[in-house]
Amino acid sequence: MTISGMRPLLASALGGLLALGVTACGSEQAAQTEAAGTAEARARTDEKITVYSGRSESLVKPVLEDFQEASGITVEVRYGDTAQMAAQLQEEGSRSPADVFLAQDAGALGAVAEKGLFAKLPEDVLDKVPSAYRDEDGEWVGVTGRVRTMAYNTDQVPKDNLPESVFELTEPEWKGKVGIAPTNGSFQAFITAMRVEDGDEKTEDFLAGLKANDAQIREGNSQIVADVNSGRLASGLVNHYYVYELAKEEGTDVDALKARNHFFPNKDIGSLVNVSGVGVLDRAGDDTDVREFVDYLLGTQAQTYFAEQTYEYPLIDGVDAAPGLPSLSSLNTPDIDLNDLDDLATTIRMIKESGLV
Amino acid sequence: MPRPALACGASLAVGVALIPLAYLGIRAGEAGWDRITEELLTERTGALIGRSLALAAVVTSACTVLGVAAAFLVTRTDLPARRLFGVLAALPLAIPSYVAAFAWVSAVQDFEGFWAAALVLALVSYPYVYLPVAAALVGVDPAQEEVALSLGRGQWRTTVGVTLRQVRPAVAAGALLVALYVLSDFGAVSILRVNVLTRAVFTLINLGFDRTGALVLATALVALTILVLLAEQFSRRRAARYARLGGGAPRPPTRLRLGRWRGPAVLGLAAVIGAALGVPAVSLVRWFGEGVSRPGSLGELADAAGNSLWVSLLGTALTLLLALPVGLLSARVPGLLAVALDRLAYLSHALPGLVIGLSLVFFGINVAYPLYQSVWLLALAYAALFLPLAVAAVHGAAAQAPPVLEDVARSLGRRRAYVLRTVTLPLAAPGIGAGAALVFLTCMKELPATLLLRPTGMDTLATGLWKHTSVAAYAAAAPYAALLVLIAAVPTWWLSARTGVLTRTGG
Numbered sequence: 001m002t003i004s005g006m007r008p009l010l011a012s013a014l015g016g017l018l019a020l021g022v023t024a025c026g027s028e029q030a031a032q033t034e035a036a037g038t039a040e041a042r043a044r045t046d047e048k049i050t051v052y053s054g055r056s057e058s059l060v061k062p063v064l065e066d067f068q069e070a071s072g073i074t075v076e077v078r079y080g081d082t083a084q085m086a087a088q089l090q091e092e093g094s095r096s097p098a099d100v101f102l103a104q105d106a107g108a109l110g111a112v113a114e115k116g117l118f119a120k121l122p123e124d125v126l127d128k129v130p131s132a133y134r135d136e137d138g139e140w141v142g143v144t145g146r147v148r149t150m151a152y153n154t155d156q157v158p159k160d161n162l163p164e165s166v167f168e169l170t171e172p173e174w175k176g177k178v179g180i181a182p183t184n185g186s187f188q189a190f191i192t193a194m195r196v197e198d199g200d201e202k203t204e205d206f207l208a209g210l211k212a213n214d215a216q217i218r219e220g221n222s223q224i225v226a227d228v229n230s231g232r233l234a235s236g237l238v239n240h241y242y243v244y245e246l247a248k249e250e251g252t253d254v255d256a257l258k259a260r261n262h263f264f265p266n267k268d269i270g271s272l273v274n275v276s277g278v279g280v281l282d283r284a285g286d287d288t289d290v291r292e293f294v295d296y297l298l299g300t301q302a303q304t305y306f307a308e309q310t311y312e313y314p315l316i317d318g319v320d321a322a323p324g325l326p327s328l329s330s331l332n333t334p335d336i337d338l339n340d341l342d343d344l345a346t347t348i349r350m351i352k353e354s355g356l357v
Numbered sequence: 358m359p360r361p362a363l364a365c366g367a368s369l370a371v372g373v374a375l376i377p378l379a380y381l382g383i384r385a386g387e388a389g390w391d392r393i394t395e396e397l398l399t400e401r402t403g404a405l406i407g408r409s410l411a412l413a414a415v416v417t418s419a420c421t422v423l424g425v426a427a428a429f430l431v432t433r434t435d436l437p438a439r440r441l442f443g444v445l446a447a448l449p450l451a452i453p454s455y456v457a458a459f460a461w462v463s464a465v466q467d468f469e470g471f472w473a474a475a476l477v478l479a480l481v482s483y484p485y486v487y488l489p490v491a492a493a494l495v496g497v498d499p500a501q502e503e504v505a506l507s508l509g510r511g512q513w514r515t516t517v518g519v520t521l522r523q524v525r526p527a528v529a530a531g532a533l534l535v536a537l538y539v540l541s542d543f544g545a546v547s548i549l550r551v552n553v554l555t556r557a558v559f560t561l562i563n564l565g566f567d568r569t570g571a572l573v574l575a576t577a578l579v580a581l582t583i584l585v586l587l588a589e590q591f592s593r594r595r596a597a598r599y600a601r602l603g604g605g606a607p608r609p610p611t612r613l614r615l616g617r618w619r620g621p622a623v624l625g626l627a628a629v630i631g632a633a634l635g636v637p638a639v640s641l642v643r644w645f646g647e648g649v650s651r652p653g654s655l656g657e658l659a660d661a662a663g664n665s666l667w668v669s670l671l672g673t674a675l676t677l678l679l680a681l682p683v684g685l686l687s688a689r690v691p692g693l694l695a696v697a698l699d700r701l702a703y704l705s706h707a708l709p710g711l712v713i714g715l716s717l718v719f720f721g722i723n724v725a726y727p728l729y730q731s732v733w734l735l736a737l738a739y740a741a742l743f744l745p746l747a748v749a750a751v752h753g754a755a756a757q758a759p760p761v762l763e764d765v766a767r768s769l770g771r772r773r774a775y776v777l778r779t780v781t782l783p784l785a786a787p788g789i790g791a792g793a794a795l796v797f798l799t800c801m802k803e804l805p806a807t808l809l810l811r812p813t814g815m816d817t818l819a820t821g822l823w824k825h826t827s828v829a830a831y832a833a834a835a836p837y838a839a840l841l842v843l844i845a846a847v848p849t850w851w852l853s854a855r856t857g858v859l860t861r862t863g864g
Contacts, residue, residue: 111566348565
């Protein structure tokens with residue numbers, strides 16, 4: 001076939017691609033009108049909600065099943081990774097089939113809220129949770145609290161050597177002994193909090209110090225805790241409930257593990273309290289089924305489940321933390337408002353520039 | 358099939374493969390030049406590109422050596438237990454890279470980094486070279502070798518200079534698949550902590566949920582793909598004639614006597630296969646024993662297996678349907694258009710599944726909304742990802758079916774469509790079947806795109822495995838991994854069988 005013979009073909013191929021593009025633009029508008037229509041229809045209860053869960057199935061499935069049983073509302077769940085789910089929601093925009101986003105950390109909720117995809121939550125829902133643990137514009141609310149800690153191996157780190165402050169970890173005695181997960185949302189929130197509390201310069205020094213001190217990089221917190229328990233790592237910066245998760249997987253008591261939690265004292269930024277939380281997609285803003293679901297998450301039953309089964313901190317009044325876990329008020333954690341942790345972009349740039357990722 | 362219809366069908370297929378590229382273009386355009394240069398023109402990106410290329414080069418070289426050596430040993434020598442080795446050597450293809458990497462990490466202390474990833478990737482992907490080369494070696498006419506021997510060339514010089522040179526197209530095709538596979542792999546590099554481009558793309562999605570930055574970085578992978586494709590194209594230029602001339606049936610080739618090399622050859626091959634299959638097997642057994650996280654109920658496991666089979670079959674059917682016109686066109690109407698369409702089909706093949714997934718989310722939301730979160734869109738994603746595997750198989754099969762038979766049918770007054778159905782496809786069917794088997798088992802192993810595109814509430818074996826390993830529940834993950842490998846082993850076994858290494862007389 002000659003070049004000239006190919007021309008009509010090429011033209012039709014390009015035309016096809018172009019048509020694809022035009023359809024894409026056209027349907028975006030169509031999508032918006034359609035979404036408005038669905039939102040109205042949704043106001044009536046259809047006894048079904050679709051949840052995008054960035055939290056793992058093994059942790060939240062029992063709660064969703066209990067809700068389904070108690071309310072008679074069918075829960076369709078899509079499980080995935082919090083970050084990938086946030087990317088998917090951003091890509092889906094106003095046509096998302098999701099009603100609710102259940103996320104592992106406040107940062108992911110903030111990223112979706114920033115795209116204007118969440119509906120405002122009612123005041124009485126928000127008021128169940130202290131103001132530090134919810135969005136100031138009322139677009140998401142915390143469900144459970146999680147405290148940053150240092151997990152350490154009891155054979156390798158004597159109790160007397162435990163640091164008073166997370167900043168001590170850049171000192172020579174900790175060289176090569178600290179595991180971190182810099183791509184993890186809770187690590188980033190902790191670094192952002194450090195910037196808010198101690199300034200960018202000190203935070204940059206801290207990151208550079210970690211790098212220079214040969215900090216050990218891991219994908220996630222559970223790997224750090226597993227490595228601390230096995231002795232591959234002496235210590236690592238994680239969230240408090242991972243040692244409990246490991247104990248559960250190994251079928252032992254948490255006190256039988258080599259890995260222990262160390263909570264930094266004196267309001268040190270190393271024990272930042274972060275949350276997992278929930279946001280309602282715009283289309284489901286006045287869906288009563290969804291409202292019932294959010295109420296359930298912030299009710300006594302679900303909060304007790306999270307306290308006792310996932311060892312996270314309940315955020316509503318009247319439900320206590322798991323036995324054996326120090327109470328949130330006794331920990332002397334730093335007074336940081338999660339709403340002040342919105343400048344993630346700068347944190348990311350600093351982490352990238354430090355060479356830790 | 359009339360040629361314009363063939364060309365239209367091929368263009369449609371390539372259109373599907375180009376959806377991810379169009380999506381990357383749109384998103385990169387939105388990001389703007391400042392963002393693109395800020396992300397791409399950094400020392401860090403340079404290092405990532407260098408490391409990705411180095412990994413692809415090391416793994417491809419290793420796979421070429423391992424694949425060719427294994428294929429030669431089982432088809433052309435008096436290796437003991439030749440047929441057993443012939444099947445075992447193909448089986449690592451059934452093991453997903455993330456399962457292999459997990460297995461090695463839990464078996465060997467401090468197993469991580471560039472060379473660890475290179476080892477794992479080479480062990481799971483050398484069958485991409487082994488399978489086509491074994492098939493080619495079985496099919497090669499021994500006449501040329503005999504001529505070389507009769508002219509006084511030694512046995513080894515003949516082997517290297519004549520025999521291996523004849524199977525060069527098969528080696529190049531396999532090496533291309535390996536190189537593109539390494540560029541797109543995420544599982545092994547993430548578990549073994551090698552910072553290459555795919556891992557950085559995922560990291561950026563995690564880092565501050567930065568979709569735009571990740572997609573801009575993914576465009577660098579497209580550039581690398583073009584580089585690899587050009588290199589492969591260049592290696593083809595100097596290709597000579599490989600087909601036999603004249604009439605008569607080819608005889609099965611004679612086998613080389615290994616002599617005192619018999620022992621080392623057996624040991625070497627056994628070591629490679631043992632490392633590739635044994636380490637995952639041992640780790641799986643240990644996962645079963647360790648931990649108290651209950652294996653998911655049998656019902657859930659059966660559901661996941663059923664779903665895996667269903668979406669993989671659907672994906673395979675769609676991929677083949679789209680690959681057929683591209684492969685036939687490039688086999689029957691060689692020319693610029695055919696080459697262009699064939700090469701374009703490869704462009705998305707090195708993109709990570711996450712990017713393919715996001716692009717199909719975009720396509721589903723904006724263009725094909727009724728299909729969104731249905732198995733059909735997932736099947737379309739598999740087609741976009743694995744089209745080249747099927748195209749190569751169709752092309753090879755059609756090229757082997759003598760066109761003269763079609764001409765005869767045509768001269769007897771049969772219409773083109775009828776000829777395609779009754780002559781070309783039956784002749785090419787075994788080859789196309791091999792392509793189908795390869796696409797099917799690759800669909801079974803795929804994870805990131807499946808996570809993004811599967812219907813809400815549906816689990817496959819791969820997503821079930823991911824769900825448990827992501828919370829370190831290895832005991833619960835083990836049955837999913839084992840079943841995944843077992844099911845994928847069936848088409849793999851069939852693939853190795855049809856190379857001819859199992860036949861008693863064929864070589």
